[in-house]
Amino acid sequence: MNRMSFAVLPGFFALLALTACSSAAKSTPPSANSAATTEQAVHGKMEAPVVVNAQLEQSSARVTVRFDAPATGVRVSVHGLDGLTVTSQPTLADGASFPQATTASYDVAFTRGAGRSHLVVSVSGEFKGAQRTRVSTFAIGTPTDAQRSSNATKAEGANGERIKVMPVDPQ
Template sequence: MNRMTFAALPGFFALLALAACSSSTKSTPSSTTSSTASEQVVHGKMQAPVVVNAEMQDASARVTLRFDTPATGVRVSVRGLDGLVVTSQPTLADGVDFPSNATASYDVAFTRGSGRSHLVVSVSGDFKGAHQSRVASFAIGTPTNAQRSSNATKTEGANGERIKVMPVDPQ
Protein backbone atom coordinates (compact mmCIF):
# COMPACT_ATOMS: atom_id res chain seq x y z
CA MET A 1 0.00 0.00 0.00
CA ASN A 2 1.18 3.48 -0.60
CA ARG A 3 1.47 6.37 1.84
CA MET A 4 -1.68 8.03 0.55
CA THR A 5 -3.78 5.01 1.55
CA PHE A 6 -2.37 5.02 5.09
CA ALA A 7 -3.13 8.72 5.39
CA ALA A 8 -6.72 8.37 4.13
CA LEU A 9 -7.74 5.32 6.22
CA PRO A 10 -7.96 7.09 9.64
CA GLY A 11 -10.05 9.87 8.12
CA PHE A 12 -12.35 7.32 6.49
CA PHE A 13 -12.86 5.43 9.76
CA ALA A 14 -13.53 8.69 11.62
CA LEU A 15 -16.23 9.60 9.09
CA LEU A 16 -17.78 6.14 9.43
CA ALA A 17 -17.89 6.46 13.21
CA LEU A 18 -19.38 9.95 12.99
CA ALA A 19 -22.07 8.78 10.57
CA ALA A 20 -22.94 5.81 12.78
CA CYS A 21 -23.24 7.98 15.88
CA SER A 22 -25.31 10.69 14.24
CA SER A 23 -27.74 8.26 12.62
CA SER A 24 -28.35 6.38 15.89
CA THR A 25 -29.04 9.54 17.88
CA LYS A 26 -31.46 10.90 15.30
CA SER A 27 -33.40 7.68 14.88
CA THR A 28 -36.86 7.58 16.36
CA PRO A 29 -39.12 4.62 16.91
CA SER A 30 -41.27 3.97 13.90
CA SER A 31 -44.94 4.62 14.45
CA THR A 32 -45.79 2.05 11.82
CA THR A 33 -44.60 -0.90 13.88
CA SER A 34 -47.42 -2.94 15.29
CA SER A 35 -47.21 -3.47 19.02
CA THR A 36 -49.72 -4.87 21.40
CA ALA A 37 -50.39 -3.80 24.96
CA SER A 38 -48.21 -6.62 26.25
CA GLU A 39 -45.21 -5.35 24.22
CA GLN A 40 -45.03 -1.94 25.90
CA VAL A 41 -41.66 -0.47 26.72
CA VAL A 42 -40.89 -1.29 30.35
CA HIS A 43 -38.98 1.18 32.47
CA GLY A 44 -37.97 -0.12 35.87
CA LYS A 45 -38.99 -3.30 37.60
CA MET A 46 -41.11 -5.89 35.80
CA GLN A 47 -44.65 -6.09 37.17
CA ALA A 48 -47.36 -8.67 36.85
CA PRO A 49 -49.61 -8.13 33.82
CA VAL A 50 -52.69 -7.32 35.87
CA VAL A 51 -54.59 -4.03 36.11
CA VAL A 52 -55.65 -3.08 39.66
CA ASN A 53 -58.44 -0.55 40.27
CA ALA A 54 -60.32 0.45 43.40
CA GLU A 55 -63.50 2.46 43.84
CA MET A 56 -63.04 4.08 47.24
CA GLN A 57 -66.05 4.85 49.44
CA ASP A 58 -66.10 6.28 52.97
CA ALA A 59 -65.59 2.94 54.76
CA SER A 60 -65.23 0.41 51.94
CA ALA A 61 -63.69 -0.15 48.55
CA ARG A 62 -64.51 -2.26 45.52
CA VAL A 63 -61.22 -3.71 44.24
CA THR A 64 -61.30 -4.89 40.61
CA LEU A 65 -58.54 -6.87 38.90
CA ARG A 66 -58.15 -7.54 35.17
CA PHE A 67 -55.63 -10.18 34.13
CA ASP A 68 -53.97 -9.50 30.75
CA THR A 69 -52.43 -13.00 30.59
CA PRO A 70 -53.30 -16.32 32.23
CA ALA A 71 -52.27 -16.47 35.89
CA THR A 72 -51.88 -19.39 38.29
CA GLY A 73 -51.52 -19.54 42.05
CA VAL A 74 -52.65 -15.93 42.45
CA ARG A 75 -52.66 -14.36 45.90
CA VAL A 76 -54.47 -11.05 46.44
CA SER A 77 -54.07 -9.25 49.75
CA VAL A 78 -54.90 -5.80 51.12
CA ARG A 79 -53.53 -3.71 53.96
CA GLY A 80 -53.76 -0.15 55.19
CA LEU A 81 -51.17 2.59 55.50
CA ASP A 82 -51.12 5.94 57.29
CA GLY A 83 -53.83 4.99 59.78
CA LEU A 84 -56.19 3.02 57.50
CA VAL A 85 -57.15 -0.30 59.12
CA VAL A 86 -58.62 -3.11 57.01
CA THR A 87 -61.55 -4.62 58.95
CA SER A 88 -62.44 -7.34 56.42
CA GLN A 89 -60.27 -10.34 55.57
CA PRO A 90 -56.80 -9.15 54.46
CA THR A 91 -56.41 -12.07 52.01
CA LEU A 92 -58.92 -11.78 49.17
CA ALA A 93 -57.70 -14.76 47.13
CA ASP A 94 -55.05 -17.42 47.65
CA GLY A 95 -53.94 -20.01 45.07
CA VAL A 96 -56.56 -19.00 42.50
CA ASP A 97 -56.10 -19.45 38.73
CA PHE A 98 -57.35 -16.86 36.22
CA PRO A 99 -57.56 -17.15 32.42
CA SER A 100 -56.45 -14.33 30.14
CA ASN A 101 -58.75 -11.25 30.15
CA ALA A 102 -60.52 -12.46 33.30
CA THR A 103 -61.78 -9.94 35.85
CA ALA A 104 -62.35 -10.39 39.55
CA SER A 105 -63.93 -7.99 42.05
CA TYR A 106 -63.65 -7.96 45.82
CA ASP A 107 -65.24 -5.83 48.52
CA VAL A 108 -62.94 -4.51 51.26
CA ALA A 109 -64.13 -2.91 54.49
CA PHE A 110 -61.86 -0.52 56.36
CA THR A 111 -61.66 2.27 58.92
CA ARG A 112 -60.05 5.43 57.61
CA GLY A 113 -57.15 7.09 59.34
CA SER A 114 -57.05 10.79 60.13
CA GLY A 115 -56.16 12.95 57.14
CA ARG A 116 -55.01 11.02 54.08
CA SER A 117 -54.60 7.26 54.38
CA HIS A 118 -53.99 4.51 51.82
CA LEU A 119 -55.37 1.13 50.87
CA VAL A 120 -52.63 -1.08 49.42
CA VAL A 121 -53.53 -3.99 47.11
CA SER A 122 -50.90 -6.65 46.41
CA VAL A 123 -51.30 -9.25 43.62
CA SER A 124 -48.75 -12.03 43.08
CA GLY A 125 -48.70 -15.27 41.14
CA ASP A 126 -47.24 -17.07 38.15
CA PHE A 127 -47.73 -15.25 34.83
CA LYS A 128 -46.48 -17.04 31.70
CA GLY A 129 -44.28 -19.24 33.88
CA ALA A 130 -42.64 -16.39 35.81
CA HIS A 131 -43.49 -15.41 39.38
CA GLN A 132 -44.43 -11.73 39.33
CA SER A 133 -46.28 -9.26 41.51
CA ARG A 134 -47.94 -5.86 41.34
CA VAL A 135 -48.70 -3.48 44.18
CA ALA A 136 -51.14 -0.57 43.91
CA SER A 137 -51.96 2.10 46.48
CA PHE A 138 -55.20 4.08 46.65
CA ALA A 139 -55.49 7.26 48.73
CA ILE A 140 -58.56 8.43 50.60
CA GLY A 141 -59.07 11.61 52.59
CA THR A 142 -57.41 15.01 52.66
CA PRO A 143 -53.89 15.32 54.05
CA THR A 144 -53.50 17.05 57.40
CA ASN A 145 -51.07 19.93 57.85
CA ALA A 146 -48.60 17.53 59.44
CA GLN A 147 -48.86 15.23 56.41
CA ARG A 148 -48.39 18.18 54.02
CA SER A 149 -45.21 19.38 55.71
CA SER A 150 -43.19 16.26 55.25
CA ASN A 151 -39.77 16.03 56.86
CA ALA A 152 -38.47 14.42 53.70
CA THR A 153 -35.46 15.75 51.85
CA LYS A 154 -36.50 16.80 48.36
CA THR A 155 -34.02 16.39 45.51
CA GLU A 156 -33.87 15.71 41.77
CA GLY A 157 -32.77 12.51 40.10
CA ALA A 158 -30.42 12.17 37.14
CA ASN A 159 -33.27 12.64 34.65
CA GLY A 160 -34.86 15.58 36.47
CA GLU A 161 -37.52 13.55 38.30
CA ARG A 162 -38.56 14.69 41.78
CA ILE A 163 -37.35 12.42 44.59
CA LYS A 164 -38.25 12.53 48.28
CA VAL A 165 -35.76 10.88 50.60
CA MET A 166 -37.80 9.77 53.62
CA PRO A 167 -36.34 9.23 57.08
CA VAL A 168 -36.36 5.71 58.51
CA ASP A 169 -39.33 4.92 60.73
CA PRO A 170 -38.05 2.50 63.43
CA GLN A 171 -40.83 0.11 64.36
Protein backbone atom coordinates in the same frame (compact mmCIF):
# COMPACT_ATOMS: atom_id res chain seq x y z
CA MET B 1 1.82 -14.56 -7.74
CA ASN B 2 1.46 -12.38 -10.71
CA ARG B 3 0.56 -8.72 -10.79
CA MET B 4 -3.01 -9.44 -11.85
CA SER B 5 -3.70 -11.33 -8.60
CA PHE B 6 -2.48 -8.39 -6.55
CA ALA B 7 -4.91 -6.11 -8.40
CA VAL B 8 -7.94 -8.44 -8.18
CA LEU B 9 -7.49 -9.56 -4.58
CA PRO B 10 -8.18 -6.15 -2.91
CA GLY B 11 -11.23 -5.69 -5.14
CA PHE B 12 -12.51 -9.11 -4.08
CA PHE B 13 -12.14 -8.25 -0.37
CA ALA B 14 -13.87 -4.89 -0.90
CA LEU B 15 -16.78 -6.64 -2.63
CA LEU B 16 -16.97 -9.22 0.16
CA ALA B 17 -17.10 -6.45 2.83
CA LEU B 18 -19.76 -4.55 0.86
CA THR B 19 -21.91 -7.69 0.61
CA ALA B 20 -21.60 -8.33 4.34
CA CYS B 21 -22.65 -4.76 5.16
CA SER B 22 -25.60 -4.80 2.77
CA SER B 23 -26.97 -8.10 4.18
CA ALA B 24 -26.81 -6.62 7.70
CA ALA B 25 -28.73 -3.58 6.50
CA LYS B 26 -31.43 -5.82 5.00
CA SER B 27 -32.05 -7.60 8.30
CA THR B 28 -35.45 -6.95 9.80
CA PRO B 29 -35.63 -4.13 12.32
CA PRO B 30 -36.76 -5.01 15.84
CA SER B 31 -40.50 -5.15 16.24
CA ALA B 32 -42.42 -2.68 18.40
CA ASN B 33 -42.95 -5.42 21.00
CA SER B 34 -39.24 -6.12 21.35
CA ALA B 35 -38.53 -2.39 21.64
CA ALA B 36 -41.17 -2.09 24.35
CA THR B 37 -39.73 -5.10 26.16
CA THR B 38 -36.26 -3.59 26.02
CA GLU B 39 -37.58 -0.27 27.27
CA GLN B 40 -39.37 -1.96 30.17
CA ALA B 41 -36.22 -3.84 31.11
CA VAL B 42 -34.31 -0.58 31.21
CA HIS B 43 -36.88 1.29 33.32
CA GLY B 44 -37.65 -1.33 35.95
CA LYS B 45 -38.73 -4.84 36.59
CA MET B 46 -41.70 -6.37 34.86
CA GLU B 47 -45.01 -6.13 36.67
CA ALA B 48 -47.89 -8.57 36.63
CA PRO B 49 -50.15 -8.01 33.59
CA VAL B 50 -53.16 -6.94 35.63
CA VAL B 51 -55.16 -3.74 36.02
CA VAL B 52 -56.28 -2.93 39.57
CA ASN B 53 -59.06 -0.45 40.31
CA ALA B 54 -60.79 0.49 43.55
CA GLN B 55 -64.03 2.35 44.16
CA LEU B 56 -63.54 3.91 47.58
CA GLU B 57 -66.37 4.78 49.97
CA GLN B 58 -66.13 6.11 53.55
CA SER B 59 -65.36 2.73 55.14
CA SER B 60 -65.28 0.23 52.28
CA ALA B 61 -63.92 -0.33 48.81
CA ARG B 62 -64.81 -2.44 45.82
CA VAL B 63 -61.49 -3.74 44.42
CA THR B 64 -61.54 -4.98 40.82
CA VAL B 65 -58.65 -6.89 39.24
CA ARG B 66 -58.57 -7.50 35.46
CA PHE B 67 -56.16 -10.21 34.28
CA ASP B 68 -54.60 -9.40 30.90
CA ALA B 69 -52.83 -12.78 30.76
CA PRO B 70 -53.61 -16.24 32.16
CA ALA B 71 -52.48 -16.54 35.78
CA THR B 72 -51.97 -19.36 38.29
CA GLY B 73 -51.14 -19.35 41.99
CA VAL B 74 -52.58 -15.86 42.32
CA ARG B 75 -52.58 -14.12 45.68
CA VAL B 76 -54.53 -10.88 46.09
CA SER B 77 -54.03 -9.08 49.39
CA VAL B 78 -54.81 -5.67 50.87
CA HIS B 79 -53.39 -3.58 53.68
CA GLY B 80 -53.45 0.01 54.82
CA LEU B 81 -50.90 2.83 55.04
CA ASP B 82 -50.88 6.14 56.90
CA GLY B 83 -53.42 5.05 59.50
CA LEU B 84 -55.83 3.06 57.33
CA THR B 85 -56.67 -0.31 58.91
CA VAL B 86 -58.23 -3.13 56.91
CA THR B 87 -61.01 -4.67 59.03
CA SER B 88 -62.01 -7.41 56.57
CA GLN B 89 -59.84 -10.36 55.57
CA PRO B 90 -56.51 -9.05 54.25
CA THR B 91 -56.13 -11.97 51.81
CA LEU B 92 -58.76 -11.76 49.08
CA ALA B 93 -57.49 -14.72 47.00
CA ASP B 94 -54.78 -17.29 47.58
CA GLY B 95 -53.63 -19.90 45.05
CA ALA B 96 -56.35 -18.95 42.56
CA SER B 97 -56.18 -19.34 38.79
CA PHE B 98 -57.64 -16.92 36.26
CA PRO B 99 -57.86 -17.19 32.46
CA GLN B 100 -56.95 -14.20 30.30
CA ALA B 101 -59.49 -11.32 30.17
CA THR B 102 -61.08 -12.36 33.48
CA THR B 103 -62.18 -9.79 36.04
CA ALA B 104 -62.41 -10.53 39.76
CA SER B 105 -64.07 -8.19 42.27
CA TYR B 106 -63.67 -8.10 46.04
CA ASP B 107 -65.27 -6.08 48.85
CA VAL B 108 -62.89 -4.65 51.44
CA ALA B 109 -63.86 -3.03 54.75
CA PHE B 110 -61.52 -0.59 56.46
CA THR B 111 -61.21 2.18 59.01
CA ARG B 112 -59.71 5.38 57.64
CA GLY B 113 -56.78 7.10 59.24
CA ALA B 114 -56.61 10.79 60.09
CA GLY B 115 -56.22 12.99 57.04
CA ARG B 116 -55.11 11.14 53.94
CA SER B 117 -54.54 7.39 54.19
CA HIS B 118 -53.98 4.71 51.56
CA LEU B 119 -55.38 1.30 50.63
CA VAL B 120 -52.70 -0.94 49.14
CA VAL B 121 -53.63 -3.83 46.83
CA SER B 122 -51.00 -6.45 45.94
CA VAL B 123 -51.51 -9.03 43.17
CA SER B 124 -48.88 -11.73 42.67
CA GLY B 125 -48.78 -15.01 40.80
CA GLU B 126 -47.36 -16.83 37.82
CA PHE B 127 -48.06 -15.14 34.49
CA LYS B 128 -46.87 -16.84 31.28
CA GLY B 129 -44.41 -18.94 33.26
CA ALA B 130 -42.86 -16.11 35.27
CA GLN B 131 -43.54 -14.94 38.82
CA ARG B 132 -44.83 -11.35 38.71
CA THR B 133 -46.30 -8.85 41.19
CA ARG B 134 -48.18 -5.58 40.88
CA VAL B 135 -48.84 -3.26 43.81
CA SER B 136 -51.37 -0.43 43.53
CA THR B 137 -52.24 2.22 46.12
CA PHE B 138 -55.41 4.25 46.43
CA ALA B 139 -55.59 7.44 48.49
CA ILE B 140 -58.64 8.39 50.54
CA GLY B 141 -59.23 11.55 52.53
CA THR B 142 -57.69 15.01 52.57
CA PRO B 143 -54.13 15.43 53.87
CA THR B 144 -53.71 17.19 57.19
CA ASP B 145 -51.36 20.15 57.56
CA ALA B 146 -48.78 17.84 59.12
CA GLN B 147 -49.02 15.49 56.13
CA ARG B 148 -48.68 18.39 53.69
CA SER B 149 -45.53 19.69 55.35
CA SER B 150 -43.65 16.42 55.46
CA ASN B 151 -40.28 16.34 57.16
CA ALA B 152 -38.88 14.59 54.11
CA THR B 153 -36.12 16.17 52.08
CA LYS B 154 -37.30 16.69 48.51
CA ALA B 155 -34.84 16.03 45.71
CA GLU B 156 -34.74 15.22 42.02
CA GLY B 157 -33.38 12.07 40.46
CA ALA B 158 -31.09 11.86 37.45
CA ASN B 159 -34.07 11.93 35.06
CA GLY B 160 -35.91 14.75 36.85
CA GLU B 161 -38.25 12.51 38.87
CA ARG B 162 -39.28 13.71 42.33
CA ILE B 163 -37.69 11.85 45.23
CA LYS B 164 -38.45 12.19 48.94
CA VAL B 165 -35.62 11.25 51.28
CA MET B 166 -37.27 10.13 54.52
CA PRO B 167 -35.60 10.21 57.93
CA VAL B 168 -34.85 6.89 59.62
CA ASP B 169 -37.37 5.78 62.26
CA PRO B 170 -35.27 4.78 65.33
CA GLN B 171 -37.69 2.12 66.60
